[in-house]
Each structure stands twice: as C-alpha cells, then as structure tokens.
Amino acid sequence: MLHAYVTTSPGLARLGQQSPTDPRPDLERAIWVDLYRPLDSQVAAVVALGVDVPSLADMEEIEISNRLYREEGTDVMTVVLPGHLPDGRQIAGPVSFILNGRRLVTVRHHEPRSFATYPERAARTTPGCRSPERIFLGLVEEIVARLADLLEGVGRGLDTVSARVLGEAGPAELKASLGEVGRLGELLGQIRLALLTLERALSFYDQTLAGHAQGHELRPIAKALMRDIAALAVHNDFLSSRVSLSVDATLGMINLQQNNTVRILSVVAALFLPPTLIASAYGMNFPNMPELRQSWGYPFALALMLASAVGTWAFFKWKKWL
Structure with a gap:
C-alpha cells in the first residue's frame, strides 16, 4: 500500500490513488510517501524517484551501521516501533525513515497507530509540516505521544490488576491476572525498545543538522524530543518495577491459596x-x-x-x- 501526501495550507493532504501503470506524476509532487507492505510496483515507483527502498530483511538487521547511515545526502534511519499486523497481533517491527531535501519516505510492514493519526494532526504539531524535515520531526513527536499513551495504559492496567490481586480474587482471577501482567510486561519491553531506537535515530539526525539551513530552528525541537524520550524511559523503568511487584504479589497470593488447601x-x-x-x-x-x-x-x-x-x-x- 502506498500513501502520498502534499503540503497544503491546513496541513497535509493525501494524493489520490496512484495509477498502476504510471504512478510517478503524483509522487513527484509528494513531500511524504508512506509505504505499508508495499507491492513491487510501488517500490519501483519510489525507486524511480531516486530513493532506495530497503527490504524487510534489511530493516531487521540489528547492526547500528545498517539502521542509521547517510548516503549521497539522504539520511536513512530505522527504528523499532510497537504496532499491529493485519491479523491484529501486537508486535514490535522496524520502520525506516528515508529523508532527503525533497521528501520523506517511510517504509513499514506493520501498523503503528501514529502513522494513521499524524496526517490529521500534522499542522498542530510543534515542527509543523512545511518541509520533509519538519514532517519527520512531527511524526516522531506523534510517535512519542503514542508511546506516552501506551505507558499510561500500562499504568492503568497495573492498577486494575493490583486491585484485583490484593482483593478477594479466586484462583481463576489470579491466573488471568498473571497472564495480564505478562502481556503488559511484554508491551513495556516493546515500548522500551522503541524509545531506545528513537533516541539513537534522533541523536544521529541531530548530528546532521550542523550544515542544515534550518538547523538552528530544528535542533531545539530535536533536543526537546530527546528529553521527552529520556523522561518516558524513566517512566518505563518505573512501570517495569511495578510489573515485577505485581508478578510477585500474584504468585504470593497463589501460594497462599495453595498453602490453605495443603x-x-x-x-x-x-x-x-x-x-x-x-x-x-x-x-x-x-x-x-x-x-x-x-x-x-x-x-x-x-x-x-x-x-x-x-x-x-x-x-x-x-x-x-x-
């Protein structure tokens, strides 16, 4: 699937569906091209714009040199974000940001919710959407906000589990609580990985701003995003300790009930x-x-x-x- 956007006075506007035979005229106008599980013809259309599109295998490489690099004036940054597959399963998958002076190209094979919400909110983000660099920073801001929402949801989930476990929960409820805590712990791990890779990507991007015409305007935004990521990382660590406490409390209650039976x-x-x-x-x-x-x-x-x-x-x- 290919989504292309242009800048308008209200924000971002999506271009019409691309023609399978000649998709390039609309893509030439696009300031942001989003590739989601792209077909070969869609990849070829973006390659025709002078942008190399990495495969899923390339994106899954864990070497830092394969995820963050600059080639012929184009920055390629790959991060790992939580999202859903078409069948609804929650995973943490790679997302590549390919940024040059003319446009931003994103490549993904799962659905982080930020990519669905950002186009409507692009004009209201701190960087705005007047240039590919600002769209990149605005998209990162939306991703960071989504991760913050996920952390709040994990906190509320742990509150519910703690109230159930420390109340008069039966064996079936304790078993369900243990499964819920495990799911929340897995989500926290995905969020922590996303924060880590985002921090690396922003640090890499910040280094490229020295010779950028808008560097003095974009650097404070990038620095603010890195501070937000650092704060969320601390919150993530706090919630991880709560997950451990909830697991211990649940297992303790299960042991107490078993001890009563024995x-x-x-x-x-x-x-x-x-x-x-x-x-x-x-x-x-x-x-x-x-x-x-x-x-x-x-x-x-x-x-x-x-x-x-x-x-x-x-x-x-x-x-x-x-």
Missing part, C-alpha cells in the same frame, strides 16, 4: 492419624487381645478412635493452628 489436607490427615493407629492396633490378630472377646470391645474401639480425633482437634485449637 493446610486443610494436613489437618484432615492429622485428625485421622490417631484413629487409624487405634484401628491398626485392634486389627492385629494376636491370640491374647482380651477386648476382642468382650461384648463392649467394638463400641469401646469406636469411642476410643472418636476421642482421639476430638482430642487432636482440641489440641490444634489450643495451639491456634486452626
């Missing part, structure tokens, strides 16, 4: 131990057992077993073990 079984076993001992003694087939020949022998054995059980129960109550 405690009941232990008490029942202890109550039946003396009667079992008495029954075992009278089950011995020795010739000299006077009680076996008495009419009161059977009731006496039953009464003795009952008394031993009651005595054991009274002893446990006296020790406050029950």
